[in-house]
Amino acid sequence: MNKPYVLGIDIGGTNTVYGIVDARGTVIASGAIKTKKHEIFNDYINELHEEVTKLLVANDAVGKIFGIGVGAPNANFYTGNIEDAANLQWKGVLPLGRTLEEKFGIPVAVTNDANAAAIGEMTYGAARGMKDFIMITLGTGVGSGIVCGGQMIYGADGMAGELGHTIARRGGRPCGCSRKGCLETYCSATGVVRSALEFLDAQASVPSLLRNIPSDELTSKDVYDAAKAGDAIALSVFEFTGRILGEMLADFAAFTSPEAFIIFGGLAKSGEMLMKPLKESFEANLLSYQKGKIRILLSELKEADAAVLGASALGWEAKPSTPA
Amino acid sequence: MNKPYVLGIDIGGTNTVYGIVDARGTVIASGAIKTKKHEIFNDYINELHEEVTKLLVANDAVGKIFGIGVGAPNANFYTGNIEDAANLQWKGVLPLGRTLEEKFGIPVAVTNDANAAAIGEMTYGAARGMKDFIMITLGTGVGSGIVCGGQMIYGADGMAGELGHTIARRGGRPCGCSRKGCLETYCSATGVVRSALEFLDAQASVPSLLRNIPSDELTSKDVYDAAKAGDAIALSVFEFTGRILGEMLADFAAFTSPEAFIIFGGLAKSGEMLMKPLKESFEANLLSYQKGKIRILLSELKEADAAVLGASALGWEAKPSTPA
Numbered sequence: 001m002n003k004p005y006v007l008g009i010d011i012g013g014t015n016t017v018y019g020i021v022d023a024r025g026t027v028i029a030s031g032a033i034k035t036k037k038h039e040i041f042n043d044y045i046n047e048l049h050e051e052v053t054k055l056l057v058a059n060d061a062v063g064k065i066f067g068i069g070v071g072a073p074n075a076n077f078y079t080g081n082i083e084d085a086a087n088l089q090w091k092g093v094l095p096l097g098r099t100l101e102e103k104f105g106i107p108v109a110v111t112n113d114a115n116a117a118a119i120g121e122m123t124y125g126a127a128r129g130m131k132d133f134i135m136i137t138l139g140t141g142v143g144s145g146i147v148c149g150g151q152m153i154y155g156a157d158g159m160a161g162e163l164g165h166t167i168a169r170r171g172g173r174p175c176g177c178s179r180k181g182c183l184e185t186y187c188s189a190t191g192v193v194r195s196a197l198e199f200l201d202a203q204a205s206v207p208s209l210l211r212n213i214p215s216d217e218l219t220s221k222d223v224y225d226a227a228k229a230g231d232a233i234a235l236s237v238f239e240f241t242g243r244i245l246g247e248m249l250a251d252f253a254a255f256t257s258p259e260a261f262i263i264f265g266g267l268a269k270s271g272e273m274l275m276k277p278l279k280e281s282f283e284a285n286l287l288s289y290q291k292g293k294i295r296i297l298l299s300e301l302k303e304a305d306a307a308v309l310g311a312s313a314l315g316w317e318a319k320p321s322t323p324a
Numbered sequence: 325m326n327k328p329y330v331l332g333i334d335i336g337g338t339n340t341v342y343g344i345v346d347a348r349g350t351v352i353a354s355g356a357i358k359t360k361k362h363e364i365f366n367d368y369i370n371e372l373h374e375e376v377t378k379l380l381v382a383n384d385a386v387g388k389i390f391g392i393g394v395g396a397p398n399a400n401f402y403t404g405n406i407e408d409a410a411n412l413q414w415k416g417v418l419p420l421g422r423t424l425e426e427k428f429g430i431p432v433a434v435t436n437d438a439n440a441a442a443i444g445e446m447t448y449g450a451a452r453g454m455k456d457f458i459m460i461t462l463g464t465g466v467g468s469g470i471v472c473g474g475q476m477i478y479g480a481d482g483m484a485g486e487l488g489h490t491i492a493r494r495g496g497r498p499c500g501c502s503r504k505g506c507l508e509t510y511c512s513a514t515g516v517v518r519s520a521l522e523f524l525d526a527q528a529s530v531p532s533l534l535r536n537i538p539s540d541e542l543t544s545k546d547v548y549d550a551a552k553a554g555d556a557i558a559l560s561v562f563e564f565t566g567r568i569l570g571e572m573l574a575d576f577a578a579f580t581s582p583e584a585f586i587i588f589g590g591l592a593k594s595g596e597m598l599m600k601p602l603k604e605s606f607e608a609n610l611l612s613y614q615k616g617k618i619r620i621l622l623s624e625l626k627e628a629d630a631a632v633l634g635a636s637a638l639g640w641e642a643k644p645s646t647p648a
Contacts, residue, residue, distance in 0.1 A: 084613065132480035146579070148477045148484070155472070155581025156456035157617070162578040165611055169494075170571065177611055247494065254486040255470070255579055257479025287489055287501055289408065293481070 003066040007052065007106070008312025010113065011035060011072035011096075013087035013140075016044075018052055019305075020061050021312035025124040027305055029059045041090045042099070049103045067318030068100060068108045071116025071311040078158035080110045080321070086176055087140070098321065107318035113137070113307060115152055115161060117299075118145025120310025121262050126300040132258045136163065136249070138267035141176075142184035142191075148256050163252060164188070168244050187245045189220035189266050195237045196223045208233040220267065227273055238273040245274075246281025253294055254287055264299035264306065327390040331376065331430070332636025334437065335359060335396035335420075337411035337464075340368075342376055343629075344385050345636035349448040351629055353383045365414045366423070373427045391642030392424060392432045395440025395635040402482035404434045404645070410500055411464065422645065431642035437461070437631060439476055439485060441623075442469025444634025445586050450624040456582045460487065460573070462591035465500075466508035466515075472580050487576060488512070492568050511569045513544035513590050519561045520547045532557040544591065551597055562597040569598075570605025577618055578611055588623035588630065 005028065009018045012035060019030035033051055038044035056062045074085040080097020082088065097110040111119070118135035121127040127135070127147070135145040142164030146153040153160045164184035165177055172181030173194060185191050197215055200208060209226040210218065210233060226234035249261055267274060279296055286294070301309060329352065333342045336359060343354035357375055362368035380386045398409040404421020406412065421434040435443070442459035445451040451459070455474040461467040466488030470477040477484045488508035489501050496505030497518060509515050521539055524532060533550040534542065534557060550558035573585055591598060603620055610618070625633060 130480075132484075148472060148479070149475055151473060151475065153472045153580055156454075156583035157581055157614075159613070160456075160472070160579065160581035162581075162611060165578045166575040167571070167609075179609070179611070247491070251490040252579075254489045255484065255576075256477055257481050257484035257486075259480035285491075285503070287486060287503070289483070290481075 003064050005061055005064050005066065006312045006315030007065050007068045008308040008310070008315060009048070009052075009068065009070045010116065010307030010311050011070065011075075011088075012113070012307075013073065016048060017308050018048070018055070019308040019312065020055065020059055020065070021309060021315075023316075025309055025313075027308065028061070029055055030308060031055050036089065039089065041094055044090075045099050045103060052104075065104075065106050065315075067315040068104060068106050069116070069311040069314030069316075069318060070096065070100065070108060070110045071113040071307055071314075072096060072110065073113055074159075075110045075112045076158035077109070077111045077115070077152075077154045080108065083159075101321060107320045109314045109318035111152070111154075111314060112143070112145075112159075112161070114143030115145040115154075116310035116314060117143075117264055117301075117306055118147055118262070118310070119152065119313045120301055120306050121264070121299060122147060123313040124301065124309055125306070126262050126297045127260065130259050132256065133260045133262060134163070134252055134256065134258050135262045135264060136245075138188060138263065138265040140189055142188050146256060148258075163248075166248065166251075168248055183244070183248050187241050187248075187267070192220040192223050192237055192241055192267065193218050195240055196234065199233050199237055199240075203233060206233055210234060224270055224273070235273070238270060239277045241267075242274045242277030243281040246278045246283075247285050249278075249282050249296070250285035250287075253290055257290070258294060260295040260297050262297050262299055264301075265303070268298055327388050329385055329388050329390065330636045330639030331389050331392045332632040332634070332639060333372070333376075333392065333394045334440065334631030334635050335394065335399075335412075336437070336631075337397065340372060341632050342372070342379070343632040343636065344379065344383055344389070345633060345639075347640075349633055349637075351632060352385070353379055354632060355379050360413065363413065365418055368414075369423050369427060376428075389428075389430050389639075391639040392428060392430050393440070393635040393638030393640075393642060394420065394424065394432060394434045395437040395631055395638075396420060396434065397437055398483075399434045399436045400482035401433070401435045401439070401476075401478045404432065407483070425645060431644045433638045433642035435476070435478075435638060436467070436469075436483075436485070438467030439469040439478075440634035440638060441467075441588055441625075441630055442471055442586070442634070443476065443637045444625055444630050445588070445623060446471060447637040448625060448633050449630070450586050450621045451584065454583050456580065457584045457586060458487070458576055458580065458582050459586045459588060460569075462512060462587065462589040464513055466512050470580060472582075487572075490572065490575075492572055507568070507572050511565050511572075511591070516544040516547050516561055516565055516591065517542050519564055520558065523557050523561055523564075527557060530557055534558060548594055548597070559597070562594060563601045565591075566598045566601030567605040570602045570607075571609050573602075573606050573620070574609035574611075577614055581614070582618060584619040584621050586621050586623055588625075589627070592622055
């Protein structure tokens with residue numbers, strides 16, 4: 001094949017990771033730059049272009065890249081733009097796809113990070129062979145990628161799949177999106193910390209390892225470690241988190257009737273502490289004819305590779321944009 | 325064209341309506357039988373076959389039917405079966421598609437009634453030209469048909485689109501599906517009656533026209549008439565119904581980011597009484613970047629025609645089943 005590789009780029013709030021990937025999903029070479037370093041978007045693109053070019057040269061891959069696939073927060077598949085991403089320092093609408101295409105002279109396809117993860121999982125991971133599944137990413141926030149009949153659901157505006165912003169508790173916790181009670185205020189890493197602080201406050205007489213940590217320094221990892229050590233409050237936080245997530249996944253199941261949910265991201269590594277209450281609550285809340293039929297699976301992709309692999313899989317679909 | 329017509333069949337709990345439809349969506353002729361009349365499913369199919377055949381003969385349409393499309397409660401697009409429909413007298417799994425195909429010798433495509441309505445709306449109604457919309461049917465229950473990227477969403481098992489059974493109020497009103505708080509316990513015709521009875525009870529000192537009607541005879545039409553006459557409790561029932569529906573549609577918008585919702589069915593005829601609180605609550609609950617961008621439209625199909633037209637549109641997609 002003339003152009004045997006794709007380039008996958010995963011843009012996160014802190015780091016940008018990129019890799020040269022072949023048709024079998026092998027990451028030939030990869031690298032990373034700091035997303036946060038540049039105040040000006042074009043400076044960031046320039047550094048990314050320089051560093052990626054070095055990687056291409058070092059791996060004899062210049063001229064061999066079929067397409068570039070990018071996963072980025074709030075990225076729009078249709079326009080190739082990043083639109084008001086809360087966790088990036090550049091505000092407003094950023095013409096990511098067009099800028100990269102001009103810079104590299106290679107077709108670019110862009111989507112949000114959770115969609116990229118879903119495409120990666122479908123191409124190389126736990127969702128291989130599935131036509132109907134929902135990817136749930138449990139990180140700082142809660143993201144999702146929805147696949148129906150083998151097609152990624154992009155919606156009328158390219159922004160579908162914001163399941164982290166469906167309402168878990170009406171009138172509940174304030175969310176960064178300016179509304180209240182969103183799923184991600186409960187079932188993200190930050191949601192776990194909020195639950196822990198609430199529970200510590202509400203059960204002031206119950207001893208807990210978490211009381212040794214200043215509240216503004218508490219992380220979901222601390223809650224995990226305490227739960228592992230048998231801390232009652234930390235354990236009840238995971239129980240609570242899993243229960244809410246299970247309730248919501250049951251609602252999502254009524255929506256698109258998927259074959260499986262694939263759980264990905266930091267919190268997914270909590271193991272049975274999260275998965276047990278999650279699965280119990282999911283089964284208890286499903287419509288009767290769906291009970292026992294929908295699987296909840298953990299991602300099969302290494303977290304370090306998943307985003308790059310997912311983005312790269314999109315690179316095979318990239319088409320040159322028509323001049324405006 | 326050799327076979328210029330399709331046959332559309334809409335199976336409801338009370339009546340079954342059928343029509344011969346041409347490629348432009350004109351209903352050439354139609355008829356109806358009582359669904360409820362037959363205790364045995366095959367007796368029902370026999371009468372349906374007899375009556376439809378008479379209609380075909382009378383309209384010189386014998387041998388001119390390209391395919392049969394059927395909308396039926398709890399009908400599965402993949403299997404052609406009706407599966408445990410709560411509002412039909414025949415229980416368990418009914419091989420509807422296969423039985424009709426054997427009887428008529430014409431390819432049959434089957435889907436649930438809300439999906440059929442969505443297909444009708446996309447082909448002939450308010451959703452013409454739309455690739456991403458959600459049909460919401462407000463009848464005895466709440467049904468839905470979801471279209472993404474121009475494709476009907478059927479899910480892994482053919483049963484997707486049960487938005488009437490997503491949870492509007494966790495731990496809320498008991499639902500026929502054996503769970504609690506489902507959207508249809510609030511925003512269906514029966515939900516309106518339940519709200520009215522609750523409100524009458526909770527506000528015993530407030531006079532209301534509805535107090536003249538025995539509670540077991542109260543219908544949503546009574547509540548509508550009372551609201552039209554300015555009855556405060558009846559008006560607050562529509563306010564409440566619209567508000568909950570708006571909240572839920574905003575959640576659905578975060579899911580598939582549709583261009584529009586199309587509202588259909590008996591309650592949709594309540595006009596501004598329902599639509600005003602619905603639209604206000606919808607806008608208030610949308611994610612900020614979706615505000616003002618997603619339309620809520622009323623169905624453009626005559627209710628008498630919609631189901632038959634929708635089912636008939638599916639008839640053009642019917643393929644002969646392969647022998648088992």
